[in-house]
Amino acid sequence: MQNNLHPSWTPPQDFIQVESQVTGVVVYAPRPESAEQDQARSYACPNCGANIAYDVAAGGVACEYCGYSAPVQAKQVGKSAENFEFTLEAIAQSSQGWGVQRQILHCDSCGGDISIPDGTLTATCPFCASHQVNVVASVEETLRPRFLVPFKITPQQTRSLAGEWLGKGWYHPKELSANTVLQRLTGVYLPFWTFNTRVRARWRAQVGYERTSRQYNARTKRWETRTKIVWRWEDGHVRLNIEDHLVSGSANRHISHQILNRLLPFHLNALVAYEPDYLAGWQAQAYETTLTEAWEIGKRAIREQAKKACHRDIPTSHVRNFSMSADFTDEAWRYILMPVYLAAYQFEDQIYQVMLNGQTGVVAGQKPVAWLKVWLVIAALLAPGVFLGLIGLPLLMVGGIGVISIGLSIILFVVGVIISFMLYNQARQSEAK
Ligand SMILES: [Zn+2]
Numbered sequence: 001m002q003n004n005l006h007p008s009w010t011p012p013q014d015f016i017q018v019e020s021q022v023t024g025v026v027v028y029a030p031r032p033e034s035a036e037q038d039q040a041r042s043y044a045c046p047n048c049g050a051n052i053a054y055d056v057a058a059g060g061v062a063c064e065y066c067g068y069s070a071p072v073q074a075k076q077v078g079k080s081a082e083n084f085e086f087t088l089e090a091i092a093q094s095s096q097g098w099g100v101q102r103q104i105l106h107c108d109s110c111g112g113d114i115s116i117p118d119g120t121l122t123a124t125c126p127f128c129a130s131h132q133v134n135v136v137a138s139v140e141e142t143l144r145p146r147f148l149v150p151f152k153i154t155p156q157q158t159r160s161l162a163g164e165w166l167g168k169g170w171y172h173p174k175e176l177s178a179n180t181v182l183q184r185l186t187g188v189y190l191p192f193w194t195f196n197t198r199v200r201a202r203w204r205a206q207v208g209y210e211r212t213s214r215q216y217n218a219r220t221k222r223w224e225t226r227t228k229i230v231w232r233w234e235d236g237h238v239r240l241n242i243e244d245h246l247v248s249g250s251a252n253r254h255i256s257h258q259i260l261n262r263l264l265p266f267h268l269n270a271l272v273a274y275e276p277d278y279l280a281g282w283q284a285q286a287y288e289t290t291l292t293e294a295w296e297i298g299k300r301a302i303r304e305q306a307k308k309a310c311h312r313d314i315p316t317s318h319v320r321n322f323s324m325s326a327d328f329t330d331e332a333w334r335y336i337l338m339p340v341y342l343a344a345y346q347f348e349d350q351i352y353q354v355m356l357n358g359q360t361g362v363v364a365g366q367k368p369v370a371w372l373k374v375w376l377v378i379a380a381l382l383a384p385g386v387f388l389g390l391i392g393l394p395l396l397m398v399g400g401i402g403v404i405s406i407g408l409s410i411i412l413f414v415v416g417v418i419i420s421f422m423l424y425n426q427a428r429q430s431e432a433k
């Protein structure tokens, strides 16, 4: 993009446009030392020349043909992993790309991009299960991740973990074969931003205090207790120290954030410095949500936390005209990768996603519902109440017995409605994105 005011001006060679902190101002910075040297790194086995890949059980790169293996030389940094300040220099000086030659699998159906190891043959989009994909050369436009949590769950373990999850619940269609899902589970490193910050929130609100008084009621000739609320303007402030606030770097249209949230937490004490070796043979996604966008999302969530903390500070539950201002200081960020097994599958024209936390083994996802089964069970739950009511109505003419049967039918009906409602919600949540 050119600077509008000086159309003739072009940035010096080796300068690239970087993220601007001021809207409307275009900023150029020297192109960061790129990883050209790294790109020569080969993932061919030194013994037999076959492709080597990161092996979860071995904790290093390994060759599945001749048994060669080598550990990844990366130190575990855990939660002390370095944070970066929100400065232009910190962003501009960050390395870009994956540090090794990789390809991009672009999906024409959902528009998703996934980084795949050089030379891999993959024909399915991990986000939407579409086959309308094409492989393009990787462009080094995004920052390089600094840290990652390595996979702990092996691909073999995913079969039993996800299989168990798929088997739960009776209201799923029989045709939903576990194999279609299990075979599709692909290990993908997903992008995340983490934020640290200090927050000082000032609040002001009208706080209500209950005042009870005893009054004599002349009409009923009795003393009565009356409660009224006395409102008072009050203010205060709350300080929060936010550490490792996680924001997904994937767009919601490619990776369902609702499902992703159910996979949490990841244990950040397992963070290691980023090494391209971890990605050998594995898929990875570069962030789609930029640092600035992610920080806006993060701030919104942190503001909600601050609001709750303010409310906890208020001694009563009667609050009105609440307002709050929050100042953020010492903001710092990290761009990290988290291990997730992902499967997208199609069932009757709908796309469903299943995810498995590659560190903890937690499974979450969508399962189609056989609604006919659900409605039949709901009908069976409501039938006894209705039936008994129908018998009870003519008996009302006779008296006593009719009243009992109507009363019982109402109880049965209400219980049936409550259970049906819970069942319906459970089934709906199972399909929900
Ligand atoms: Zn080999």
Ligand SMILES: [Zn+2]
Pocket (backbone or CB within 6 Å): 107, 108, 109, 110, 111, 112, 125, 126, 127, 128, 129, 130
């Ligand atoms: Zn797709």
